[in-house]
Amino acid sequence: MHAAKWKMVEFTLTTKDNFDNPFWDVQLQAQFVHQSSGTAQTVHGYYDGLSEDGAHVWKVRWTPVQEGEWSCATSVYPSVPDLTRSYEIQVGAAPEQSRGYLRANPDLNYGFQFDNGEPFFLFGDTQYNLFAAHYCGVDVESILHQRRKQGINYIRARLQVSPYHPDTPNQWQTKDCWPWGGSAQMPNFMKVNLAYFRAVDEVVAQCEELGIGLEMILQAWLFEFPFNDRGKFVAEYELFWNRYVIARYAASTAVYIWCPANEYEFYPTGTPGKYHKESNRWMKRLSDQIRQDDAFAHPIGAHNWEKTIPMPQRLGDCGNIEVYLVQTSWGVETKGFTRDASLCKGLEKDMRVHSGNKNVVSVCAEFGYERASGLLTARSHQSMDHHHTRRGQWRAGFSGYTVVHGFDNTWGAHMTLDSEPQGTAYLSSYYRFMTETLSFQNMKPAPELVELAIGSEEEGTLPICLSDRQDQVISVYFPTPGECTLKLNPGQQYSYRWFNPRTGIFADGGIVSSERFVTPEQEENVPGGADSVLYITAAEKMEEREL
Template sequence: MSEQSTPVRAMREWAFETSRAYAEPFTDVRVTATFTDPSGAVSTIEAFHDGDRTWRVRYNPGVAGRWSWRLGSNPPNSDFEQDGEFTVEQAEVRGFLRSTPGEGWGFTWESGEPVFILGDTTYHLFGMAHDSDDGARQVRAFMERRAAQGFNLLRVRLPVSLFHPPDGYNTWQTRRLWAWGGSEQSPRFDRFNVPYFQTVDSVLRWADELGIGIELIMEGWGFEFPFNSRNIFVPEWEELWLRYLVARFDAFGSVTIWTLQNEYEYYPNGDWHYQSNGAVCDRWAIRVGHLMRRIAPHGHIIAIHNGPVMPSFGKRFASDPYVIDTVMFQTWGTVDERDGWLAAGIEDQIPKSLGDWPGSAILSEYGYEFNPDLPPMMLAHQYCDPDHTRRGAWRGAMSGLGIIQGFENTWGPAQVLDQDQAGLTSLLHLRHFFTGLVPFDRLQPVTGLARSSDSAAGHAPLAMATPERDIVVVYLPVGGEVSLEPGLEGHKEHWFDPRIGEMTTHEQRANNVFTPPERPAGDHPDDWVLVLRSMY
């Protein structure tokens, strides 16, 4: 392949040097590249300053054929008045992740392949990679392991937080990780920490190599500086920040989701006061969402992440229902000492919050599995045990959503990246079930199909089925008998054990009442998955 050709959906980069010295290179000039595809369609992306007198342009073409580009600047600079052509060759690639409500579970690759989302929360992955050479090695090894395990999405923040209340100090951090110029006490929002962003480049390249997606959280958390001080971090500085992130990272194939802010209801001053602030956070999300659609040419998913679960998202965005593609939905279920293991209520909250939402969604946060061997930083996690991890994931998946879990080892303050916690294995079993044993993209939740005499909160069975009812799946959070509606007599009965990931044939049917296999009792009742397949 010649230097002037590139495969479809491969990022291409150009570097431009200027003899002109800009006192403030991030603000004194705006450099823009315009691309024209073989059909004549035009798109633009800004160049970004990468230190010294270097500006770079990154673009990821999605159409085969002959392309042209033209560079320009404002104010004009002859060093930035250039143009050229290149050829894009056809290639068999999956392409970018797309939000496709109504298709499968809401996500497909550009190739048309449906996607089962399985993710991990690693907010400070970029920060640890930049902190030290050893940290970078640990990050690379962690990403390789997650990719080999079948994870396809990592939640990562672009600004690094030193602290999360009440006691979550970063135990691994040895250097400043401030993303802007100046300092936290005296910020320069017209400058960016270029070496830090070059590290982010490296991590995104690793993700590209490994085929793992990155959710880039652009602002978060909203309760911390500068996002809680909008009188200092004014809209002009926010837009400069967003434009720099898009110019630098939008062309990466590993960038799957742009999340505007973690728990966006903290806008504008770091307090959750959704009901009393006139829903200004929704107006902010709509405004920033439209900005992203104007400046980000590659069509990556635009998402918001919630704190409060109500009002519903259809009501929140009724005035502009399609500017946001995806809700990265947070709801934890029960997390108390008595019922934390049960993760009850997740499946009830999902339809209340998302039932009127026209876009896609992922259960992106439902707790962080506690590690009692670490110093207690977040006691709110202490009853999020491996049972909570497993049952919460099944409740989300049985609601037709992809799953992202969090672990104390990896979410932020501790960063014990070389050790997986106990609950992770059950996530791998869940992924194997939905991608290897049943066709997840054909299954949708069905209410009323399965019933139980156990009326305790969180004990009710959850059912999914294909439109033809040739496959029926029922999750029993606490085991026990389950009765199904008539018409399934011609189906073969199988049982999947979500704790060990094994499928068995076990015929205990009596008048459409099914009973799971018996296992030695543990601390809590066993959960089981019933699978019925038509024999015709």
């Protein structure tokens, strides 16, 4: 048979033998070997129900990572002759647009690249119930298309869904979304709901077509059943669950990151808001298991609840955790509404707390959820406005981190575009600034270039500087009106322009005549004052741009 590099191949194997429980009773693996290099991959198969003629169906999904001749041999326990097969596969060149799998690389600015070497600027949205909403008939394809037009290329989504949701029940849910066998009242954790998983298949395919990657959250939330009852959801069921999901989706290049558990520290009791030290060893064990079962070695990310104890201190000895999916202390901005959330204060400091491991990439994966007008929502989101959304993404980006957003109309209880928050209007101009105006892969935080600045990090008013390190391109984000003095190369002539992050438009600039820069006056009524972005280049590099 013929295949192409980085393009998934699906093998279907059938038998009419009888089984009490084919999900659990049969374990199928496929061994793929590259003939010239000896590269070997072991891929688990998964049970996929009955064919039209009543045969049991198993599938193996595999994506070639090298061109050339491959052999494949399946093995089954207990022995099922019909499922024992061998194949010879000739793998040709990758399709023109294929990039391979996403890889985490802490040596790169912003931390990610594809197998083909292309750097990747992760820009995400949180849609925890994406799969279940599609299963219930929601037009998630339109939501994905809209987010993609806004620059979003990454979605945080969980596999399991329950009817419970903080403050507000799921407004989109029209049927039971239990992903296992049985029901939540009488669960059978040795089976899965195939209709549900076929809906997940459809969403994964849509994301792959759109160029959107998925963070697959295997367990969330841990304060919900079954993850809060380890007496019922025992370790063997957990292993089966993780392995089934990996077998079904690891071959897809639309899977960007595995997240073993959202807010992992709630393990083992599921007590909300409580840090259990046992959870660190559990997270490491899960990560080791995922790495063993995933033949394609997707990055594994740890997502936190505990804000004050650095993740490197807790998880730094686990080499299989390649990404810290950092949740900031955004709750501080909402408790009692005593803090002005519009400034998104403290994000940079929170990120530094969890970024001490030089072998791990840190992502600002959760910094609040912007409220949507007219929608019932979580009380903790009420103070999150569009200024918080805008400033949060610029703070993260200019501190050297990629960012994942959250919006009340799509993050969980709602899945609709009818009430888009105002902050979504700021997404595309930020993404384009970072990827087109700036070549993000060349830019790093450059606090040493700021000799003097008006503002403080504690108050959320301190300017944040990026540079390409050759000082050919320098950019400064001012969260509020202010000024700074930059240390520029003597003898080098620079040009400057001011960028408005609320409108996405550049103002006229000129030749730099002083190292002191003061934000332009603006008439807009913005809490804390209008934010601005200074864009400086060596004079011959300046181009006329308007985003």
